[in-house]
Amino acid sequence: MLEARSLNQLSGMPDEVVSSIITDPALRSCIQCGTCGGVCPFGYLMDYPPVRVIAALRADVFSKVFTSDTIWMCVACSMCSTSCPAQIPLTADLMSRLKEEMILQGSVPEELQTALENSQRYGNPLGEASRKRADWTRGAGVPVPIFGKDVTQADVLWFVGDYASYHPRALRASQALARLLRLLNVDFAILGNEESSDGDSQRLAGEHGLFELLAEKNGRVFKKYKFKQIITTDPHAFNALKNEYPLAGISYPVQHSTQFLYERIDQLKPFLRREVKARVVYHDPCYLGRANGIYEEPRALLKAIPGLTLVELPHHHKTSLCCGGGGGGMWLDGFQWEKSHTRLSEWCVQEALQLKAGVMAIACPYETPRFEDAIKIVSHTDGLAIKDVCELLLESVGTES
Amino acid sequence: MKILVPIQLVPDLVEELVIAQDGKRLDLDATRWIISEFDDHAIEQAILLKEKIGGEVTVIAPDFEGTEDVLYQALAKGADQVVKLSGDFQSELNTHALARLVVHYLQTKSERPDLILTGVQANSSLDGSLGPLLAAYLDLPFVDCVAQTEIEDQKITVRKEYPGGLTADWSVALPVVLGIQAANTPPRYVPISKMRLAMKTGSIATEEVGELDLSGAVDSTRMYTPEADQRAQMIDGDVDQVAEKLVALFKELGVL
Numbered sequence: 001m002l003e004a005r006s007l008n009q010l011s012g013m014p015d016e017v018v019s020s021i022i023t024d025p026a027l028r029s030c031i032q033c034g035t036c037g038g039v040c041p042f043g044y045l046m047d048y049p050p051v052r053v054i055a056a057l058r059a060d061v062f063s064k065v066f067t068s069d070t071i072w073m074c075v076a077c078s079m080c081s082t083s084c085p086a087q088i089p090l091t092a093d094l095m096s097r098l099k100e101e102m103i104l105q106g107s108v109p110e111e112l113q114t115a116l117e118n119s120q121r122y123g124n125p126l127g128e129a130s131r132k133r134a135d136w137t138r139g140a141g142v143p144v145p146i147f148g149k150d151v152t153q154a155d156v157l158w159f160v161g162d163y164a165s166y167h168p169r170a171l172r173a174s175q176a177l178a179r180l181l182r183l184l185n186v187d188f189a190i191l192g193n194e195e196s197s198d199g200d201s202q203r204l205a206g207e208h209g210l211f212e213l214l215a216e217k218n219g220r221v222f223k224k225y226k227f228k229q230i231i232t233t234d235p236h237a238f239n240a241l242k243n244e245y246p247l248a249g250i251s252y253p254v255q256h257s258t259q260f261l262y263e264r265i266d267q268l269k270p271f272l273r274r275e276v277k278a279r280v281v282y283h284d285p286c287y288l289g290r291a292n293g294i295y296e297e298p299r300a301l302l303k304a305i306p307g308l309t310l311v312e313l314p315h316h317h318k319t320s321l322c323c324g325g326g327g328g329g330m331w332l333d334g335f336q337w338e339k340s341h342t343r344l345s346e347w348c349v350q351e352a353l354q355l356k357a358g359v360m361a362i363a364c365p366y367e368t369p370r371f372e373d374a375i376k377i378v379s380h381t382d383g384l385a386i387k388d389v390c391e392l393l394l395e396s397v398g399t400e401s
Numbered sequence: 402m403k404i405l406v407p408i409q410l411v412p413d414l415v416e417e418l419v420i421a422q423d424g425k426r427l428d429l430d431a432t433r434w435i436i437s438e439f440d441d442h443a444i445e446q447a448i449l450l451k452e453k454i455g456g457e458v459t460v461i462a463p464d465f466e467g468t469e470d471v472l473y474q475a476l477a478k479g480a481d482q483v484v485k486l487s488g489d490f491q492s493e494l495n496t497h498a499l500a501r502l503v504v505h506y507l508q509t510k511s512e513r514p515d516l517i518l519t520g521v522q523a524n525s526s527l528d529g530s531l532g533p534l535l536a537a538y539l540d541l542p543f544v545d546c547v548a549q550t551e552i553e554d555q556k557i558t559v560r561k562e563y564p565g566g567l568t569a570d571w572s573v574a575l576p577v578v579l580g581i582q583a584a585n586t587p588p589r590y591v592p593i594s595k596m597r598l599a600m601k602t603g604s605i606a607t608e609e610v611g612e613l614d615l616s617g618a619v620d621s622t623r624m625y626t627p628e629a630d631q632r633a634q635m636i637d638g639d640v641d642q643v644a645e646k647l648v649a650l651f652k653e654l655g656v657l
Contacts, residue, residue: 103592113590120593121435122415129415209593 076327099206150236153226173388205328275307453516488610495619
């Protein structure tokens, strides 16, 4: 074990983070099998994958871990945690704490720093004005009520999330869901500019304090209104609301939009009149699938679309390949490119092409922009389209409904 | 070594800018304030120098909405003292008046700083930047557009940028005022935990400001958003057709 003196030298700050790592009893059960580094999509580029971090800890050379910046290759995809035979919570615990310590030491890649600063100041990592958070509703084609402005209570609070609110491509899936909810006569409302980032990716990028700040902000806003449950299209927001917010006393029933729609599939089916003739692969988002076990609902929705043929990617369900956007990866594109000269999103697109898929269906707002960008780089991608499950459902409904 | 960093808050351009009723200035009540980007670099440079040779960093700012957050952040980065100039001037402060406030603050102190670092410019300054005004009032040497600062034996070497991609290294004896364009490394990140610690343990000194002397400001006659005069014209066709149309257009405009 390290002495207190060297701990102080490591961080120059209260050494809670480092000591919480070195005294973590879970790490003692590590059998040094190396599975974590092997299954990690970027493990081959990491100087210290989890197995070596724990080895360094045991060899009393823990400070060496912080001499390498390859920890920032971790996309928090949970492959290591779900594969670990000792069931050590490597992603949420060890890796995010290492990143936290890196941040406290001031070793933050510049692009990630900008996203974190934006999240602090504007409540979203994109650096958009909060007053613009509900601008996407103008193109929805149906009314989207806003809590505080139009209503004070509704059955469903729709937590829209950052990318689904602001990203010009990702917000089209939000517009599609708004139409589907109208079609199903769901009594829903969004929070508009009162909503802040869910903070989950910032947490997994190591900024635990920022996560708490954002969770508190959202918690205060939730309290102002009456609703029975929360839904969201964003698996990261879903993960935060389901697993992390309750630890801070912010606890509401929450469903991912695909779960919510699946529960109403009988009501939805009669509207799915148009054939969508396409060979479709479905990409499991890490924080819907691996982290939260939701695999079948999105698939069932896709199978309900007439004409659609669903095929499985080589990596699917538990072994799904991360799009590269998690754990801060969304804001580390340049950094990770410099280290790897590849993008995980390109690997995913290549897998879809092997299967001659016409559509890659997704259920996460990070993924449309990531995979569409990948298509621009990978060659021979003619005809492969990236579509959110909600967009495909709406295509089958048709626009006149 | 004593380092003073006078900073300003400027309108945040991410937010909406509203023109006031009189049509001559921004509606400052509707404005959200943010630290001027170059002042952020000035703070960073001050902290970097302190980390290298020791000393004491004081950051001073007029009291706008948001100033306290900026000052706590400076404490979290490593500033030793932060000072808020308190007064009702959010709606009328100009750079000349701010320079006089800083000079007045220094006159009340027994010790003068060895080094004054200011941002090279601020997006709200219509009446010039702060650095040269301070240097003139204090009768100190001044170097502007500084993109790198090194210090050894009370002697500062700065890299000044010139237009056209030229740079020059200057040696300056202390005390001196520097207009910082960029710190040696970009401003550091302040984690929320460090920010909260600074808010809990740090304190902001408040200096009351008397009557403002606003002379030297620029008189603005009208403020307006850019007005579209003519729209861009798209030229259709294949490469040859487009080239032909372009040549005809250039001839018509008299540039060919």
